[in-house]
Each structure stands twice: as structure tokens, then as C-alpha cells.
Amino acid sequence: MAIVRFIVRRLLAMLVLLFVISFLVFSLLYLAPGSAIDVLLKNVPRNPETVAALTAKYHLDEPFITQYWIWLQGALRLDFGESIQTTLPVTGEILARLPVTVFLAIYAFAIEMAIGLGVGVLAALRQRSVADRGLVALTVVGLSTPAFVSGVFLLYVFSVALGWFPAFGAGEGFLDRLWHLTLPAFSLAIVGSAFVVKHVRAAVLAVLDQDYVTFARARGISRSKVLFQYVLRNAMIPILGVSAMVLAFLLIGAVFIEVTFSINGMGSLVVKAANSQDLPMIQGVAIFIALIVMGFNLLADLAYLAADPRVRNRTLA
Amino acid sequence: MSARTEVVSLIEAPRTRPNVLVVVTLTILGLIVLLAVFGRLVSPYDPMQQDLGLGLSTPSSEHWLGTDALGRDILSRILAGAASAVVGPFVIALGAMVLGNVLGLLAGYRGGRIDSIIMRWVDLTFSLPGTLVVIVVAGTFGGSYWLAVVLLIILVAPGDARIIRGATLEQAPRPYVEAAKSIGVSEPRILLTHIWPNVAPAAIANASINFAGSLVALAGLSFLGLGVAAGTPDWGLMVAEGRSLLFVNPVAVLAPAAMIVLTATMVSIAGDWVYERLSSRGMSR
Numbered sequence: 332m333a334i335v336r337f338i339v340r341r342l343l344a345m346l347v348l349l350f351v352i353s354f355l356v357f358s359l360l361y362l363a364p365g366s367a368i369d370v371l372l373k374n375v376p377r378n379p380e381t382v383a384a385l386t387a388k389y390h391l392d393e394p395f396i397t398q399y400w401i402w403l404q405g406a407l408r409l410d411f412g413e414s415i416q417t418t419l420p421v422t423g424e425i426l427a428r429l430p431v432t433v434f435l436a437i438y439a440f441a442i443e444m445a446i447g448l449g450v451g452v453l454a455a456l457r458q459r460s461v462a463d464r465g466l467v468a469l470t471v472v473g474l475s476t477p478a479f480v481s482g483v484f485l486l487y488v489f490s491v492a493l494g495w496f497p498a499f500g501a502g503e504g505f506l507d508r509l510w511h512l513t514l515p516a517f518s519l520a521i522v523g524s525a526f527v528v529k530h531v532r533a534a535v536l537a538v539l540d541q542d543y544v545t546f547a548r549a550r551g552i553s554r555s556k557v558l559f560q561y562v563l564r565n566a567m568i569p570i571l572g573v574s575a576m577v578l579a580f581l582l583i584g585a586v587f588i589e590v591t592f593s594i595n596g597m598g599s600l601v602v603k604a605a606n607s608q609d610l611p612m613i614q615g616v617a618i619f620i621a622l623i624v625m626g627f628n629l630l631a632d633l634a635y636l637a638a639d640p641r642v643r644n645r646t647l648a
Numbered sequence: 649m650s651a652r653t654e655v656v657s658l659i660e661a662p663r664t665r666p667n668v669l670v671v672v673t674l675t676i677l678g679l680i681v682l683l684a685v686f687g688r689l690v691s692p693y694d695p696m697q698q699d700l701g702l703g704l705s706t707p708s709s710e711h712w713l714g715t716d717a718l719g720r721d722i723l724s725r726i727l728a729g730a731a732s733a734v735v736g737p738f739v740i741a742l743g744a745m746v747l748g749n750v751l752g753l754l755a756g757y758r759g760g761r762i763d764s765i766i767m768r769w770v771d772l773t774f775s776l777p778g779t780l781v782v783i784v785v786a787g788t789f790g791g792s793y794w795l796a797v798v799l800l801i802i803l804v805a806p807g808d809a810r811i812i813r814g815a816t817l818e819q820a821p822r823p824y825v826e827a828a829k830s831i832g833v834s835e836p837r838i839l840l841t842h843i844w845p846n847v848a849p850a851a852i853a854n855a856s857i858n859f860a861g862s863l864v865a866l867a868g869l870s871f872l873g874l875g876v877a878a879g880t881p882d883w884g885l886m887v888a889e890g891r892s893l894l895f896v897n898p899v900a901v902l903a904p905a906a907m908i909v910l911t912a913t914m915v916s917i918a919g920d921w922v923y924e925r926l927s928s929r930g931m932s933r
Contacts, residue, residue, distance in 0.1 A: 348772070348775060351772070352776070356784070359784070359785075359788045362788060362789070363788045363789065364789065364790070471913060471916055471917065472909065472913050474916065475860060475864065475909055475912035475913040475915075475916055476909045476912075477864045477867065477868050477908065479868060479871050479884075479887060480887065480905040480908055480909055483887055483891060483894070483901050483902065483905050484902065484905060486891075486894065487894055487898050487901070487902060491894050491895055491898065498894075579777060582777065583777050583779045583780060586779070586780075586783070586872070587868055587871065587872070590871070590872060590888075591891065601780075601783060601784075601787075602783070602872050602873070602874075604787060605783050605784070605786055605787025605791070605872075605874055606787070606791075606872075606873050606874065608787055608788065608790065609787075610787075610788065613784055613787045613788065617780065617784045620777065620780055621776070624775075624776075624777055625775070628775065
């Protein structure tokens, strides 16, 4: 089966990449200023016993490669040790915060694709009209607006000035969470929507230029049928690739949005860890996010294969 | 596999007379650059000077944009903040352009082992989310503005290298390169004075994209507390500091936030314009 071979090959490549990343992430402990003991003990008053205990726990008396091997074995079981700040297991902390971040990302993704597809197709169909030019100008501004900036603007207008939405927190239960995360999701979606609009518009324009579209209209096929069955089906192929890129951006944007709206998710976790140089936590989150991003990339490739028989034949041949 | 679709541009056709949008854009950018150099001279107050007796205040005739929690004048801090908003991104865009162009030219022209080594580095950085890499490294070493600048050069240059490699591959088999080779022109000279001018529009357009991207990235890192040192007048840091003051003096947050968007947008438009001009002059054959 060609498709299985393709997936296996991609998974192997991912494994190699993950191996490289894990090595770099582990090395951070040694690249950090001060000895590993300094990094791990932080401000805790040290005495020979605590130093000895740490040395034994992290196998600091073993050679570097052995230490990496021991750490890797833990990492493969998703065990990244304990956070220096909270002394709780890193994986537990990450998993506790994952649902909020995933909720936020999916919510923002839905908004992005709705705005991106709707506006992008509209702009392309009305190419060079006033509306199109206005929308293109808006995407240029949108692309230059980072998530934390759109965050404070929406926060001010809809939360401080109008008081329609809560200013912080993630809420409890589905509906409350939906309500709490509406502003964060829209803030997060602005830059991504602009990106999707730009690519959808370009993709649709490229298809509209094709002879088969003109010919279909000439044969008397209705406008809507041409749009949905000829234009959009073909334009979807580049759009699929864009949507996978967007998912990876969302994860990074979520870091900024969670800080802006004081949401206790994975993003604010990694920022807190980075600001207090909590290395085991940084290592754990880095590996988790790398895994998720690589998963999205694989999904994008599979989506291409599913959508486009030409790509399928070329890649699987 | 990434989707490479045609990029839409605000400036559709090359024009002979200057477009109003372009004039406005270049004027604003010029002002911001002037501020980056002379900002501290024209600011009404010392941007670092605290006035704890005054504390947080809303806009007034003395402090046009009000003051922050420590009584520092917001307008002065915004003027002074132009420096960190312009200098770092400029260094990144330039550094990444030099590094990326040299490696891209080499990879595209020589091919072979050097090409595959450079492309592996490109693949690696493309598969990592750049901002996360900076957060992780800043978390390890302790964040600082110049650490972020150096990291961003390393993470951004592969984009330049990939574009220039592609353009070089297209130029290398052309007769003028053949001709230069046959009369014994040295390889560095072929690359820099023969091939590079033909791929320059792409390089310069990408540098402006990198400038806008780095401006946003650096401001974001400062916002997270991993960029400039606490107390520095910086637009990203001001957004973070003012976030809790949103109820009292929203201008303290919204003004620096607007400056980030304005500057990044203007840079993108200017980059588009430069690209259109260079390519319409027939520099990209």
C-alpha cells in the first residue's frame, strides 16, 4: 500500500526530527548559565544533602550522554520530572491546562475559517471593486496586528467600555467557557483571518482564470453550480495547506492571548516557566508543542493527498 | 508542503507618478525613524522620570496621553519607544538578508553537499515554531532584547535563503552566467555582481516582510516579559504594564498598541511598493 508507506516514511522523519529537538531541549540544562545544580535548586538554600539528593535524582554524576538517555526514557513515557516552582509533575500541570488551550484554539480556528472563506471568496468574486480593495487593505492591517494588540483593543471595547464580555478567566462548564473565551478567540482569530482571506482570495482568483470555468459558464451551467462545483473544489487544495499552517500559528498566538486575558492555559504556563527559568517545565512544554505542531503538519500532508488526485499520484507513485 | 499562492498587493500596477498611499506611508515611516534617533530630544518629559506623587493619570494639558502607574509620561515613553521598535527589527532584517542571501546564493549556485546542508537547516527551522524557540531559549538564559535579536536572525534567515536559492537556481543556467564564467570571472564576483542584482527584488521585498515580522515578534516578547529590561520605554512592554490600568487610563495601553500596528502596516506597504518598483524596472528578468 503506497499510502501506508508514505505515512510510515513521514512518521520516521518526524521521529528523527523529534530526536534532534529532544536533544536540543535536554542540552538547555547545560547551556543555561551556572551549573545544573544552580539551575535546579534556584533560591532554595543548599546544603550537602540537598545537593547529593539532586545529583542522585538527576544522575548528574553520570556522563552527559547517559543523562540524556535517562531523560529520554522518561520523556518517552511523558515524564519530564517536576516543576521547580510548584514541585508538581510537569506532565500533570500541562495536561491540566491543555483543554482550555485546545478549546481556545478550536474556537479561534472556526472563526478564522468562517471569516477567511467567506470574505476571501467574496473579495475574489468582486475583484477590483471598492469592496475588494477595502478588504485587501483590511487584510494588510490585520496581518500587521499581533494577537496581544488585537487582544487589548477588543478587551477595551467589549469588556471595559461596553461590559458585554468578561475581562479574564476561562469560565466553568461549556456555555460559560464559550462566553469567557469569545473575546480571546476573536482576538486570536484576527491575524489568522487576514492570512486566510489573502490566500483564499488568491486561490479563488487563480481558479477563476482557468478556461474550464469560462467554458462551464458558456455551456450554460448556473453561476452557483460553477462556484461550488468548479471553483471552490479546486481552490480548496491550496486552502487546505494554509489551514494547517494556521493551526500551528494559533498555538503560538494562544500564548499571547492567554497572558492578555489571564487565562490559565498552556501558553501562560510556558510564559510563567520562562520568566522564572523553570527548566523542567520549559522542556516539557517545548516537547508537547513540538509534537502537536508536527501532528498538524502530517495532517496537512494527508489532507492534500485526500483532496488532490494529482498530488496523490505524484507522491505515492 | 506549504501552499505558495500568489501574493495580493495593495499597489496593483507600477505607476509613474507617486501614489498618495505611498507618500503618506513613507512620510510616516520617515517620522518614526527620526523618532527612533532623536525621540528623546523632542519628548516633553524624561521617559524614565517617575512622578509617584502624581501616579496614574488620564490625559491632561500637561500630560497629553496621561501617565502610567509610576507617573511616567506616556507620550514621552511612546516617542522614546520608537528606538527599540526600529533598531532591533532593522538589525534582524539586515542580518537575515546578508546571511540568508549568501547561503541562498551558495546553495543555489554550487548545489551538491553544501546545498543539502543548508537546506537541512532551512527545513529544521521551518518545522519549528519560531516564537516558541525564542521563548524556550529566553527562558533558559533569561530574556533580553539582543538575545532575541540574535535568535530571530538565525530563525528568519532560512526564509531568505530558501527564496534566494530558488531564484539563483533559475539564474544559474542563463547565458550571462555562462559568459562570465568563460571569461574567468571569479565565483564570488559572479554571485554578487552578476546574479545577485537579478534576484535582489525578492531579497529586498523579503527583508521588509522580515522587518515587519520582527517588529511584531520583539514587541510580543517584551510584552511577555522576555524582551527589553523592565522599565525600558518599549511599546510591547507598555502594553503589558498598562493592561491592568485599562479601566483608568486606557490610552496608556491603546496608544503603544496602535503604534505597533501602524508601524508594521506602513513597513509592509512600503515593502510592497519597493518590490513593485524594482521588478518593474526590469531588474528581475
